[in-house]
Amino acid sequence: MPEGSGLSRRDFIKLAALGTGALSFLPGCAPSRSREWIFLSDTDAALLGVVADRIIPPDSWPGGKENGAVRFIDTQLAGPYRRFRSDYRSGLDAMTAACSGKYGRKFESLAPQEQDSFLRAMESGALREGGWTGVSSGKFFAMLRDHVMQAYYGSPRHGGNPGYASYKMLGIDYPPLIGQNRYRL
Amino acid sequence: MWARSGHRDFPCKECHGTALGGGVHSLKEKSMMLVHHFTESSPGRITLDERQVLEMMDNCRRCHGTEYARWISGGHSATYGAIFLNGKHNAAEQLNADCLRCHGMFYGGTIDSLVTPVSRKGPWSLRDAGRSGEPAIPCLACHRIHTEGSPASAAGYDDPGGIFYSRRPAETAAAFYDRYEKMYIRASALPPLRLREGTREVKVSDDPRGRICFQCHAPGAFHQAGSADDRTPRGVHEGLSCLACHDGHSNDAGESCINCHPAISNCGLDVTTMHTTFAEKGSPHNIHFVRCIDCHTKGIPPRRGARASGPDARERD
Numbered sequence: 001m002p003e004g005s006g007l008s009r010r011d012f013i014k015l016a017a018l019g020t021g022a023l024s025f026l027p028g029c030a031p032s033r034s035r036e037w038i039f040l041s042d043t044d045a046a047l048l049g050v051v052a053d054r055i056i057p058p059d060s061w062p063g064g065k066e067n068g069a070v071r072f073i074d075t076q077l078a079g080p081y082r083r084f085r086s087d088y089r090s091g092l093d094a095m096t097a098a099c100s101g102k103y104g105r106k107f108e109s110l111a112p113q114e115q116d117s118f119l120r121a122m123e124s125g126a127l128r129e130g131g132w133t134g135v136s137s138g139k140f141f142a143m144l145r146d147h148v149m150q151a152y153y154g155s156p157r158h159g160g161n162p163g164y165a166s167y168k169m170l171g172i173d174y175p176p177l178i179g180q181n182r183y184r185l
Numbered sequence: 186m187w188a189r190s191g192h193r194d195f196p197c198k199e200c201h202g203t204a205l206g207g208g209v210h211s212l213k214e215k216s217m218m219l220v221h222h223f224t225e226s227s228p229g230r231i232t233l234d235e236r237q238v239l240e241m242m243d244n245c246r247r248c249h250g251t252e253y254a255r256w257i258s259g260g261h262s263a264t265y266g267a268i269f270l271n272g273k274h275n276a277a278e279q280l281n282a283d284c285l286r287c288h289g290m291f292y293g294g295t296i297d298s299l300v301t302p303v304s305r306k307g308p309w310s311l312r313d314a315g316r317s318g319e320p321a322i323p324c325l326a327c328h329r330i331h332t333e334g335s336p337a338s339a340a341g342y343d344d345p346g347g348i349f350y351s352r353r354p355a356e357t358a359a360a361f362y363d364r365y366e367k368m369y370i371r372a373s374a375l376p377p378l379r380l381r382e383g384t385r386e387v388k389v390s391d392d393p394r395g396r397i398c399f400q401c402h403a404p405g406a407f408h409q410a411g412s413a414d415d416r417t418p419r420g421v422h423e424g425l426s427c428l429a430c431h432d433g434h435s436n437d438a439g440e441s442c443i444n445c446h447p448a449i450s451n452c453g454l455d456v457t458t459m460h461t462t463f464a465e466k467g468s469p470h471n472i473h474f475v476r477c478i479d480c481h482t483k484g485i486p487p488r489r490g491a492r493a494s495g496p497d498a499r500e501r502d
Contacts (some may be wrong), residue, residue, distance in 0.1 A: 078227035179413025
Protein backbone atom coordinates (compact mmCIF):
# COMPACT_ATOMS: atom_id res chain seq x y z
CA MET A 1 0.00 0.00 0.00
CA PRO A 2 1.62 3.28 -1.01
CA GLU A 3 2.21 5.66 1.85
CA GLY A 4 -0.17 8.59 1.95
CA SER A 5 -2.72 6.99 -0.37
CA GLY A 6 -5.44 7.74 2.23
CA LEU A 7 -6.85 4.22 1.91
CA SER A 8 -6.78 1.82 4.84
CA ARG A 9 -6.10 -1.86 4.36
CA ARG A 10 -9.74 -2.57 5.21
CA ASP A 11 -10.99 -0.06 2.61
CA PHE A 12 -8.62 -1.48 0.03
CA ILE A 13 -9.96 -5.01 0.54
CA LYS A 14 -13.55 -3.72 0.39
CA LEU A 15 -12.91 -1.88 -2.85
CA ALA A 16 -11.12 -4.83 -4.41
CA ALA A 17 -14.00 -7.14 -3.51
CA LEU A 18 -16.56 -4.66 -4.81
CA GLY A 19 -14.65 -4.02 -8.01
CA THR A 20 -14.11 -7.65 -8.92
CA GLY A 21 -17.47 -8.91 -7.60
CA ALA A 22 -19.47 -6.32 -9.44
CA LEU A 23 -17.94 -7.35 -12.76
CA SER A 24 -20.18 -10.41 -12.74
CA PHE A 25 -23.24 -8.17 -12.92
CA LEU A 26 -22.14 -6.26 -15.96
CA PRO A 27 -23.40 -8.62 -18.70
CA GLY A 28 -26.91 -8.14 -17.28
CA CYS A 29 -26.76 -4.39 -17.62
CA ALA A 30 -28.61 -2.75 -20.43
CA PRO A 31 -29.03 0.93 -21.12
CA SER A 32 -32.34 1.92 -19.55
CA ARG A 33 -32.48 5.49 -20.82
CA SER A 34 -30.89 7.89 -23.22
CA ARG A 35 -27.13 7.97 -22.71
CA GLU A 36 -27.24 11.72 -23.15
CA TRP A 37 -28.42 12.41 -19.62
CA ILE A 38 -27.80 10.86 -16.23
CA PHE A 39 -30.96 11.88 -14.38
CA LEU A 40 -33.14 13.74 -16.85
CA SER A 41 -35.24 12.22 -19.60
CA ASP A 42 -35.02 13.63 -23.13
CA THR A 43 -38.42 15.28 -22.57
CA ASP A 44 -37.23 16.93 -19.35
CA ALA A 45 -34.09 18.13 -21.07
CA ALA A 46 -36.02 19.64 -23.98
CA LEU A 47 -38.32 21.54 -21.62
CA LEU A 48 -35.46 22.76 -19.44
CA GLY A 49 -33.54 23.94 -22.51
CA VAL A 50 -36.45 26.16 -23.59
CA VAL A 51 -36.88 27.53 -20.06
CA ALA A 52 -33.15 28.26 -19.81
CA ASP A 53 -33.32 30.23 -23.06
CA ARG A 54 -36.17 32.38 -21.69
CA ILE A 55 -34.26 33.07 -18.46
CA ILE A 56 -31.09 33.97 -20.38
CA PRO A 57 -32.08 34.52 -24.01
CA PRO A 58 -29.39 34.19 -26.67
CA ASP A 59 -28.11 37.31 -28.40
CA SER A 60 -24.62 37.76 -29.76
CA TRP A 61 -23.62 35.54 -26.83
CA PRO A 62 -25.02 32.07 -26.17
CA GLY A 63 -28.28 31.72 -24.27
CA GLY A 64 -28.86 29.52 -21.25
CA LYS A 65 -29.41 26.37 -23.27
CA GLU A 66 -26.39 26.70 -25.51
CA ASN A 67 -24.24 27.62 -22.55
CA GLY A 68 -24.84 24.27 -20.87
CA ALA A 69 -27.68 24.92 -18.40
CA VAL A 70 -29.29 21.53 -18.99
CA ARG A 71 -25.98 19.68 -18.76
CA PHE A 72 -25.23 21.51 -15.51
CA ILE A 73 -28.61 20.69 -13.99
CA ASP A 74 -28.39 17.04 -15.03
CA THR A 75 -24.85 16.67 -13.71
CA GLN A 76 -25.65 18.36 -10.43
CA LEU A 77 -28.87 16.37 -9.91
CA ALA A 78 -26.75 13.25 -10.20
CA GLY A 79 -24.32 14.67 -7.66
CA PRO A 80 -24.43 17.39 -5.03
CA TYR A 81 -27.99 18.49 -5.93
CA ARG A 82 -29.58 15.09 -5.40
CA ARG A 83 -31.73 16.76 -2.74
CA PHE A 84 -33.54 18.68 -5.50
CA ARG A 85 -34.46 15.60 -7.52
CA SER A 86 -38.02 15.30 -6.20
CA ASP A 87 -38.60 19.04 -6.70
CA TYR A 88 -37.51 18.71 -10.33
CA ARG A 89 -39.65 15.66 -10.95
CA SER A 90 -42.66 17.28 -9.35
CA GLY A 91 -42.01 20.74 -10.81
CA LEU A 92 -41.47 19.62 -14.41
CA ASP A 93 -44.58 17.43 -14.31
CA ALA A 94 -46.64 20.26 -12.79
CA MET A 95 -45.31 22.70 -15.36
CA THR A 96 -46.30 20.42 -18.25
CA ALA A 97 -49.74 19.80 -16.78
CA ALA A 98 -50.41 23.46 -15.95
CA CYS A 99 -49.26 24.63 -19.36
CA SER A 100 -51.41 22.04 -21.08
CA GLY A 101 -54.39 23.09 -18.94
CA LYS A 102 -53.91 26.79 -19.64
CA TYR A 103 -52.90 26.79 -23.31
CA GLY A 104 -53.69 23.27 -24.50
CA ARG A 105 -50.09 22.98 -25.71
CA LYS A 106 -46.67 22.07 -24.42
CA PHE A 107 -44.50 24.87 -23.05
CA GLU A 108 -41.98 24.33 -25.86
CA SER A 109 -44.73 25.01 -28.45
CA LEU A 110 -45.74 28.40 -27.01
CA ALA A 111 -44.72 31.70 -28.53
CA PRO A 112 -41.90 33.43 -26.62
CA GLN A 113 -44.32 36.03 -25.20
CA GLU A 114 -46.60 33.26 -23.93
CA GLN A 115 -43.63 31.44 -22.43
CA ASP A 116 -42.58 34.59 -20.59
CA SER A 117 -46.12 35.15 -19.39
CA PHE A 118 -46.33 31.59 -18.09
CA LEU A 119 -42.97 31.90 -16.33
CA ARG A 120 -44.05 35.19 -14.72
CA ALA A 121 -47.17 33.45 -13.45
CA MET A 122 -44.99 30.65 -12.12
CA GLU A 123 -42.72 33.12 -10.36
CA SER A 124 -45.59 34.95 -8.69
CA GLY A 125 -47.27 31.73 -7.57
CA ALA A 126 -50.42 32.59 -9.55
CA LEU A 127 -50.55 29.12 -11.12
CA ARG A 128 -51.74 27.53 -7.88
CA GLU A 129 -55.30 27.77 -9.10
CA GLY A 130 -54.37 26.73 -12.62
CA GLY A 131 -53.78 23.05 -12.04
CA TRP A 132 -50.32 23.34 -10.52
CA THR A 133 -49.62 20.64 -7.91
CA GLY A 134 -46.67 19.55 -5.80
CA VAL A 135 -43.74 21.90 -5.18
CA SER A 136 -44.88 25.53 -5.22
CA SER A 137 -44.49 27.21 -8.60
CA GLY A 138 -42.69 30.21 -7.07
CA LYS A 139 -40.16 27.99 -5.31
CA PHE A 140 -39.64 25.90 -8.44
CA PHE A 141 -39.12 28.96 -10.62
CA ALA A 142 -36.64 30.45 -8.15
CA MET A 143 -34.72 27.17 -8.12
CA LEU A 144 -34.68 26.98 -11.92
CA ARG A 145 -33.54 30.60 -12.21
CA ASP A 146 -30.76 30.04 -9.66
CA HIS A 147 -29.52 26.87 -11.33
CA VAL A 148 -29.53 28.41 -14.81
CA MET A 149 -27.53 31.35 -13.44
CA GLN A 150 -25.09 29.02 -11.70
CA ALA A 151 -24.65 27.07 -14.93
CA TYR A 152 -24.15 30.20 -16.99
CA TYR A 153 -21.74 32.06 -14.76
CA GLY A 154 -20.02 29.19 -12.95
CA SER A 155 -16.95 27.17 -13.79
CA PRO A 156 -17.24 24.64 -16.64
CA ARG A 157 -16.08 21.92 -14.27
CA HIS A 158 -19.61 21.87 -12.85
CA GLY A 159 -21.15 21.06 -16.22
CA GLY A 160 -22.18 24.42 -17.70
CA ASN A 161 -20.50 27.38 -19.36
CA PRO A 162 -18.37 25.41 -21.83
CA GLY A 163 -15.32 27.31 -22.99
CA TYR A 164 -15.87 29.97 -20.30
CA ALA A 165 -18.28 31.78 -22.64
CA SER A 166 -19.77 33.96 -19.89
CA TYR A 167 -16.31 34.89 -18.62
CA LYS A 168 -15.45 36.07 -22.12
CA MET A 169 -18.73 37.99 -22.31
CA LEU A 170 -17.85 39.79 -19.08
CA GLY A 171 -14.26 40.39 -20.17
CA ILE A 172 -12.78 38.19 -17.47
CA ASP A 173 -9.61 36.40 -18.51
CA TYR A 174 -9.37 32.84 -17.30
CA PRO A 175 -6.91 31.56 -16.34
CA PRO A 176 -5.54 34.96 -15.29
CA LEU A 177 -2.24 35.86 -16.94
CA ILE A 178 0.00 36.67 -14.02
CA GLY A 179 3.65 35.71 -13.93
CA GLN A 180 5.41 35.00 -10.68
CA ASN A 181 9.08 35.05 -11.57
CA ARG A 182 10.99 37.33 -9.24
CA TYR A 183 14.47 37.08 -10.64
CA ARG A 184 15.97 37.50 -14.07
CA LEU A 185 17.99 34.86 -15.82
CA MET B 186 -15.50 13.64 -27.76
CA TRP B 187 -13.45 10.45 -27.48
CA ALA B 188 -15.22 8.84 -30.43
CA ARG B 189 -14.23 11.83 -32.59
CA SER B 190 -10.69 12.18 -31.32
CA GLY B 191 -7.54 11.34 -33.20
CA HIS B 192 -6.74 8.66 -30.61
CA ARG B 193 -10.10 6.94 -30.98
CA ASP B 194 -8.61 3.64 -32.12
CA PHE B 195 -6.85 3.16 -28.81
CA PRO B 196 -8.79 1.37 -26.06
CA CYS B 197 -9.49 3.38 -22.90
CA LYS B 198 -7.32 1.08 -20.80
CA GLU B 199 -4.22 2.19 -22.74
CA CYS B 200 -4.21 5.34 -20.68
CA HIS B 201 -6.69 4.80 -17.89
CA GLY B 202 -5.54 1.28 -17.04
CA THR B 203 -7.67 -1.64 -15.98
CA ALA B 204 -9.46 -1.95 -12.63
CA LEU B 205 -6.70 -4.14 -11.28
CA GLY B 206 -3.77 -2.84 -13.29
CA GLY B 207 -3.60 0.86 -12.53
CA GLY B 208 -2.79 1.05 -8.85
CA VAL B 209 -4.98 2.12 -5.96
CA HIS B 210 -6.29 5.26 -7.69
CA SER B 211 -7.47 3.21 -10.65
CA LEU B 212 -9.06 0.51 -8.50
CA LYS B 213 -10.88 3.11 -6.40
CA GLU B 214 -12.00 5.00 -9.50
CA LYS B 215 -13.33 1.95 -11.32
CA SER B 216 -15.06 0.61 -8.23
CA MET B 217 -16.76 3.93 -7.68
CA MET B 218 -17.89 3.95 -11.33
CA LEU B 219 -19.78 0.74 -10.62
CA VAL B 220 -21.27 2.24 -7.47
CA HIS B 221 -22.37 5.32 -9.43
CA HIS B 222 -23.78 3.13 -12.19
CA PHE B 223 -26.05 1.27 -9.79
CA THR B 224 -27.03 4.34 -7.76
CA GLU B 225 -27.72 6.51 -10.84
CA SER B 226 -25.34 9.16 -9.62
CA SER B 227 -22.65 11.04 -11.44
CA PRO B 228 -19.11 9.68 -11.28
CA GLY B 229 -17.90 13.21 -11.95
CA ARG B 230 -15.13 13.78 -14.39
CA ILE B 231 -12.68 10.94 -14.81
CA THR B 232 -9.19 12.18 -14.18
CA LEU B 233 -5.72 10.71 -14.08
CA ASP B 234 -3.60 11.14 -10.99
CA GLU B 235 0.02 12.16 -11.38
CA ARG B 236 1.26 8.58 -11.22
CA GLN B 237 -0.96 7.63 -14.16
CA VAL B 238 0.05 10.74 -16.08
CA LEU B 239 3.73 9.87 -15.73
CA GLU B 240 3.15 6.24 -16.63
CA MET B 241 1.16 7.33 -19.64
CA MET B 242 4.15 9.17 -21.04
CA ASP B 243 5.54 5.79 -22.07
CA ASN B 244 2.45 5.42 -24.27
CA CYS B 245 3.02 8.84 -25.80
CA ARG B 246 6.62 7.93 -26.45
CA ARG B 247 5.69 4.74 -28.29
CA CYS B 248 4.23 6.66 -31.23
CA HIS B 249 5.63 10.16 -30.74
CA GLY B 250 9.29 9.24 -30.29
CA THR B 251 10.67 12.26 -32.11
CA GLU B 252 8.58 14.69 -30.06
CA TYR B 253 9.61 12.90 -26.89
CA ALA B 254 13.29 13.14 -27.83
CA ARG B 255 12.90 16.87 -28.45
CA TRP B 256 11.04 17.38 -25.19
CA ILE B 257 13.66 15.54 -23.13
CA SER B 258 16.37 17.78 -24.63
CA GLY B 259 14.57 21.01 -23.72
CA GLY B 260 13.78 23.05 -20.65
CA HIS B 261 10.28 21.74 -20.28
CA SER B 262 11.52 18.30 -19.28
CA ALA B 263 12.74 19.85 -16.02
CA THR B 264 12.33 17.55 -13.04
CA TYR B 265 11.05 18.44 -9.58
CA GLY B 266 14.67 18.21 -8.41
CA ALA B 267 15.93 20.60 -11.10
CA ILE B 268 13.34 23.19 -10.12
CA PHE B 269 12.99 22.88 -6.38
CA LEU B 270 16.54 21.92 -5.45
CA ASN B 271 18.06 24.76 -7.44
CA GLY B 272 20.10 27.05 -5.18
CA LYS B 273 19.42 30.16 -7.28
CA HIS B 274 15.69 29.56 -7.08
CA ASN B 275 16.02 28.99 -3.34
CA ALA B 276 17.57 32.36 -2.71
CA ALA B 277 15.29 34.42 -4.97
CA GLU B 278 11.86 32.88 -4.91
CA GLN B 279 9.27 32.59 -2.17
CA LEU B 280 7.51 29.26 -2.46
CA ASN B 281 3.75 29.56 -2.78
CA ALA B 282 0.79 27.58 -4.03
CA ASP B 283 1.00 29.13 -7.48
CA CYS B 284 4.42 27.55 -8.17
CA LEU B 285 2.56 24.33 -8.99
CA ARG B 286 0.49 26.06 -11.69
CA CYS B 287 3.47 25.62 -14.01
CA HIS B 288 5.90 23.42 -12.06
CA GLY B 289 3.80 20.43 -11.10
CA MET B 290 0.42 20.74 -12.82
CA PHE B 291 -0.57 17.21 -11.90
CA TYR B 292 0.90 17.11 -8.41
CA GLY B 293 -1.98 16.16 -6.15
CA GLY B 294 -0.82 17.85 -2.95
CA THR B 295 0.12 21.33 -1.84
CA ILE B 296 3.46 23.11 -2.08
CA ASP B 297 4.27 22.43 1.56
CA SER B 298 3.61 18.74 1.12
CA LEU B 299 6.11 18.77 -1.76
CA VAL B 300 8.92 21.05 -0.56
CA THR B 301 10.27 22.06 2.82
CA PRO B 302 10.94 24.59 4.27
CA VAL B 303 8.48 26.98 2.63
CA SER B 304 10.83 29.94 2.92
CA ARG B 305 13.66 31.65 1.07
CA LYS B 306 16.18 30.66 3.74
CA GLY B 307 16.24 27.11 2.49
CA PRO B 308 17.89 24.96 1.54
CA TRP B 309 14.78 23.43 0.03
CA SER B 310 14.39 19.71 0.01
CA LEU B 311 11.70 17.47 -1.39
CA ARG B 312 9.66 15.71 1.25
CA ASP B 313 9.68 12.68 -1.00
CA ALA B 314 13.22 12.48 -2.34
CA GLY B 315 12.06 9.92 -4.90
CA ARG B 316 10.29 12.67 -6.81
CA SER B 317 13.52 14.42 -7.62
CA GLY B 318 13.90 12.76 -11.02
CA GLU B 319 10.25 12.96 -12.05
CA PRO B 320 9.23 15.44 -14.74
CA ALA B 321 7.26 18.43 -13.43
CA ILE B 322 5.88 19.37 -16.86
CA PRO B 323 4.81 16.11 -18.54
CA CYS B 324 3.31 15.75 -22.04
CA LEU B 325 -0.21 16.16 -20.72
CA ALA B 326 0.55 19.60 -19.30
CA CYS B 327 0.18 21.04 -22.81
CA HIS B 328 -1.63 18.28 -24.72
CA ARG B 329 -5.22 17.20 -24.34
CA ILE B 330 -5.74 13.70 -25.64
CA HIS B 331 -9.53 13.88 -25.94
CA THR B 332 -9.36 16.35 -28.79
CA GLU B 333 -11.57 16.24 -31.81
CA GLY B 334 -9.59 15.28 -34.87
CA SER B 335 -8.73 12.60 -37.36
CA PRO B 336 -5.63 10.51 -37.80
CA ALA B 337 -3.45 11.74 -40.66
CA SER B 338 -4.48 10.31 -44.00
CA ALA B 339 -3.05 10.24 -47.49
CA ALA B 340 -3.43 13.38 -49.57
CA GLY B 341 -6.28 13.33 -52.07
CA TYR B 342 -4.81 14.31 -55.42
CA ASP B 343 -8.22 14.46 -57.01
CA ASP B 344 -8.79 17.60 -54.91
CA PRO B 345 -5.58 19.63 -55.12
CA GLY B 346 -7.17 22.54 -53.30
CA GLY B 347 -7.66 20.35 -50.24
CA ILE B 348 -3.92 19.74 -50.13
CA PHE B 349 -2.88 23.34 -50.52
CA TYR B 350 -4.81 26.59 -50.35
CA SER B 351 -8.15 25.30 -49.08
CA ARG B 352 -6.73 22.82 -46.60
CA ARG B 353 -8.84 22.91 -43.46
CA PRO B 354 -6.83 23.53 -40.31
CA ALA B 355 -6.95 20.62 -37.89
CA GLU B 356 -8.05 21.22 -34.32
CA THR B 357 -4.85 21.31 -32.35
CA ALA B 358 -4.35 19.03 -29.36
CA ALA B 359 -2.46 21.84 -27.69
CA ALA B 360 -4.25 22.86 -24.50
CA PHE B 361 -3.33 24.10 -21.05
CA TYR B 362 -4.02 21.91 -18.04
CA ASP B 363 -5.43 24.07 -15.27
CA ARG B 364 -4.61 22.30 -12.03
CA TYR B 365 -7.12 24.36 -10.04
CA GLU B 366 -10.06 23.38 -12.21
CA LYS B 367 -8.54 20.00 -13.04
CA MET B 368 -9.46 20.43 -16.65
CA TYR B 369 -8.01 21.45 -19.99
CA ILE B 370 -8.58 24.71 -21.76
CA ARG B 371 -7.85 24.43 -25.47
CA ALA B 372 -5.25 26.83 -26.78
CA SER B 373 -7.67 28.92 -28.83
CA ALA B 374 -9.97 29.36 -25.80
CA LEU B 375 -7.19 30.72 -23.57
CA PRO B 376 -7.16 34.47 -23.06
CA PRO B 377 -4.97 36.47 -25.43
CA LEU B 378 -2.14 38.46 -23.91
CA ARG B 379 -2.69 42.20 -23.69
CA LEU B 380 0.71 43.70 -23.06
CA ARG B 381 1.84 47.28 -22.60
CA GLU B 382 5.23 48.93 -22.72
CA GLY B 383 4.60 51.98 -20.59
CA THR B 384 1.33 53.13 -22.08
CA ARG B 385 2.02 51.73 -25.55
CA GLU B 386 0.10 48.62 -26.55
CA VAL B 387 2.56 45.92 -27.66
CA LYS B 388 1.58 43.92 -30.73
CA VAL B 389 1.27 40.29 -29.68
CA SER B 390 0.96 37.38 -32.09
CA ASP B 391 -2.51 35.84 -32.18
CA ASP B 392 -1.09 32.34 -32.70
CA PRO B 393 -3.29 30.34 -30.30
CA ARG B 394 -0.42 27.98 -29.42
CA GLY B 395 1.47 30.93 -27.98
CA ARG B 396 -1.34 31.44 -25.48
CA ILE B 397 -0.13 28.31 -23.73
CA CYS B 398 3.35 29.83 -23.47
CA PHE B 399 1.89 33.03 -22.00
CA GLN B 400 0.18 31.08 -19.24
CA CYS B 401 3.52 30.45 -17.59
CA HIS B 402 5.86 32.94 -19.24
CA ALA B 403 3.54 35.73 -18.20
CA PRO B 404 4.08 39.37 -17.26
CA GLY B 405 3.26 40.69 -13.81
CA ALA B 406 -0.24 41.71 -12.77
CA PHE B 407 0.03 45.10 -14.54
CA HIS B 408 0.95 43.37 -17.82
CA GLN B 409 4.02 45.51 -18.38
CA ALA B 410 6.33 44.11 -21.05
CA GLY B 411 9.41 42.50 -19.60
CA SER B 412 7.97 42.17 -16.09
CA ALA B 413 7.92 38.87 -14.19
CA ASP B 414 8.53 36.11 -16.74
CA ASP B 415 7.37 37.93 -19.85
CA ARG B 416 9.49 37.21 -22.93
CA THR B 417 7.12 38.47 -25.58
CA PRO B 418 9.16 39.84 -28.49
CA ARG B 419 9.33 43.59 -28.94
CA GLY B 420 11.47 45.74 -31.19
CA VAL B 421 12.16 44.29 -34.65
CA HIS B 422 10.57 40.95 -33.77
CA GLU B 423 7.41 42.38 -32.25
CA GLY B 424 4.31 40.44 -33.25
CA LEU B 425 6.10 37.16 -33.92
CA SER B 426 4.71 34.01 -32.36
CA CYS B 427 6.87 32.16 -29.82
CA LEU B 428 6.58 29.20 -32.18
CA ALA B 429 8.04 31.20 -35.06
CA CYS B 430 11.45 30.69 -33.49
CA HIS B 431 11.07 28.03 -30.80
CA ASP B 432 10.46 24.37 -31.47
CA GLY B 433 7.32 23.42 -29.58
CA HIS B 434 8.89 20.44 -27.84
CA SER B 435 12.57 21.23 -27.38
CA ASN B 436 12.08 25.01 -27.26
CA ASP B 437 15.28 25.14 -29.29
CA ALA B 438 15.61 28.32 -31.32
CA GLY B 439 19.10 27.60 -32.62
CA GLU B 440 18.11 27.39 -36.27
CA SER B 441 15.42 30.01 -36.15
CA CYS B 442 17.44 33.01 -37.43
CA ILE B 443 18.30 31.30 -40.69
CA ASN B 444 14.60 30.77 -41.40
CA CYS B 445 14.23 34.47 -42.15
CA HIS B 446 17.72 36.02 -42.33
CA PRO B 447 19.54 37.16 -44.28
CA ALA B 448 17.25 36.38 -47.20
CA ILE B 449 14.65 38.94 -46.13
CA SER B 450 16.92 40.88 -43.82
CA ASN B 451 16.38 44.57 -44.27
CA CYS B 452 19.98 45.37 -43.49
CA GLY B 453 21.91 42.50 -45.00
CA LEU B 454 23.72 41.70 -41.74
CA ASP B 455 24.58 38.10 -40.95
CA VAL B 456 22.49 37.95 -37.83
CA THR B 457 23.49 34.36 -37.11
CA THR B 458 26.88 35.57 -35.90
CA MET B 459 25.49 38.29 -33.63
CA HIS B 460 25.34 38.01 -29.88
CA THR B 461 21.60 37.60 -29.49
CA THR B 462 21.40 35.50 -26.36
CA PHE B 463 18.36 36.13 -24.23
CA ALA B 464 19.78 34.54 -21.12
CA GLU B 465 22.68 36.97 -20.67
CA LYS B 466 22.08 40.48 -19.46
CA GLY B 467 25.09 41.71 -21.42
CA SER B 468 23.78 40.52 -24.75
CA PRO B 469 23.75 43.63 -26.99
CA HIS B 470 21.15 42.19 -29.38
CA ASN B 471 18.87 40.29 -27.05
CA ILE B 472 16.73 38.47 -29.57
CA HIS B 473 13.46 39.19 -27.77
CA PHE B 474 13.94 42.93 -27.49
CA VAL B 475 16.48 44.01 -30.13
CA ARG B 476 15.50 47.24 -31.88
CA CYS B 477 16.69 48.96 -35.02
CA ILE B 478 18.46 51.61 -32.93
CA ASP B 479 20.62 48.94 -31.27
CA CYS B 480 22.54 48.59 -34.54
CA HIS B 481 21.80 51.91 -36.22
CA THR B 482 23.10 54.00 -33.38
CA LYS B 483 23.49 57.06 -35.60
CA GLY B 484 19.94 56.95 -36.84
CA ILE B 485 17.64 54.52 -38.55
CA PRO B 486 17.82 54.72 -42.36
CA PRO B 487 14.50 55.10 -44.17
CA ARG B 488 12.79 52.00 -45.49
CA ARG B 489 13.68 50.93 -49.01
CA GLY B 490 10.28 51.86 -50.34
CA ALA B 491 10.61 55.36 -48.94
CA ARG B 492 14.17 55.82 -50.17
CA ALA B 493 13.68 54.65 -53.70
CA SER B 494 10.64 54.56 -55.85
CA GLY B 495 9.97 53.89 -59.48
CA PRO B 496 10.04 50.83 -61.69
CA ASP B 497 13.76 50.16 -61.29
CA ALA B 498 13.90 50.67 -57.53
CA ARG B 499 14.16 46.95 -56.82
CA GLU B 500 17.19 46.57 -59.09
CA ARG B 501 18.92 49.57 -57.55
CA ASP B 502 18.59 48.18 -54.01
